[in-house]
Amino acid sequence: MYAQMITSEATQDDPEKLTTFQARIDSGEKIEPKDWMPEGYRKTLIRQIGQHAHSEIVGQLPEGNWITRAPTLERKAILLAKVQDEAGHGLYLYGAAETLGVSRDELTEMLLDGRMKYSSIFNYPTLTWADMGAVGLLVDGAAIMNQVPLQRTSYGPYSRAMIRICKEESFHQRQGYHIMMKMAQGTTAQKKMAQDALNRFWYPSLMMFGPSDKDSVHSAQSMAWKIKMNTNDELRQKFVDQTVPQAEFLGLTVPDKTLRWNEDKGGYDFAEPDWSEFFDVIKGNGPCNTERLAARNKAWDDGAWVRDGLMAHAAKKRAAKLAAE
């Protein structure tokens, strides 16, 4: 997911406070920034929300790669609006993380020097226009699976950020589907492009949910705290069940020979992605890890004089205002 493999932090707090805290969560209450919270809850949330925010920001890059090559004025406008939304999501999420006592700049520095991660999916290249369709259909589709339940997460600011984000995500998935549909119904070359995009993005999309965590202690803790709402396998299953019929409707073939409807479980049986590839990508060896981080570092470094200049100006204005009073 946008936040993958979040290890929860151990908590050494007063057991009585912990019990009351857990009771609040169990009764569906929202935890707000000023409320007492276990140190582990706070730290795990920072890691999770931070990673989610970074994913939105780095996620601008693979789609931004096609804005200047969009085939029509309308497609260009839609893609721009979509990528702009993702930047906005980053902003909401950094805002939510800041309520936990970490600044956006601190989080950014941790992304840039590799201490914090972003979703593995954004380390894959976008090679043709059909990839804009595949990203919308699969990547935003997978993100929605995770984000819809997170609207009910226990931490108030995170939940509210998710509610705003979810409103925009369905448009993202729809525009992707629409691009794919145009291509799948188009010329031979377009059909080929669409199938090729699905082939390349299918397994990386399944990896977005992370490896199975049904036996993980970290996940159990996060689920008890309601900062994780479902297991990775549950979400992956839901995603496959939703996406396979869409791909079939488009006349595209999901690149999984083992894919079969399983009447008993009321869902598809499907092949697991290659988890060794996933761990390689997480370690920094994905096809685009170097470029993505380099692009973010360059934006940050090249922008230093701008941020300094604007801050210096604001300080001058404040000083002038004070002097006038």
Added chain:
Amino acid sequence: MTDQEALFEYLLRLGDSTLILGHRISEWCGHAPVLEEDIALANTALDLIGQTQMWLGLAAEVEGAGRSADELAMLRDVWDFRNLLLVEQPNGDFGQTMMRQCLFDAFHIELLTALSQSDDNRIAGISAKALKEVTYHLDRSSETVIGLGDGTEESHRRMQAALDLLWPYVGEMVTPDAVDTAMHAAGIAPDLTALRARFDTRIDAILTDATLVKPDSTYAQTGGKTGFRHSEHLGHLLTQMQWLQRAYPGAAW
């Protein structure tokens, strides 16, 4: 040139300028110095692409040759483009991008204010809508030019360099040629000479607040809005922008 031809040329000037500038700004997406700036730049690009759809849509209608706005955008070559030279200049650093934006916005706002009173209702309608957006663009770009001009020593130096670099492209915006004069005579477009005075007042005020010095030259590069001689930059921009339509002719997207 018939009135119809002049009107077509004039609409291309409007639509091509918003198209090329919108495209240029969209190159920033994901790479801006601050998240808020990234969002604001994308917003400006979106507005300009939206305006392009209206201007080129109307141009296509006036031309009456069965071409669409997309065909005008994606299937013409450099010499058929009628955008101002200023907007095809490369982004440079963020300061250069914002200086280009501010110079264009200060012109654009005056132009649209006048065009929203045009005798041509279609032009007046599009202009009135675009004017709301451009008011916001100028607020934002002038604020940034002022902030960076009057910021640190480095930001000041960079903004002055950007102004010096781009100043020769200002003259073309505000100097009338045959098409401008014909459109003014037809009650469609304003008198650019009078508009220039209002543009100067705006820019002078912004540059003063920004502690920047207006170059002491009135030399103007020309050839963008007539299409006679674009800069070398436009061809590369079109190569990227038009690539899919050129590589897969006739495909629907």
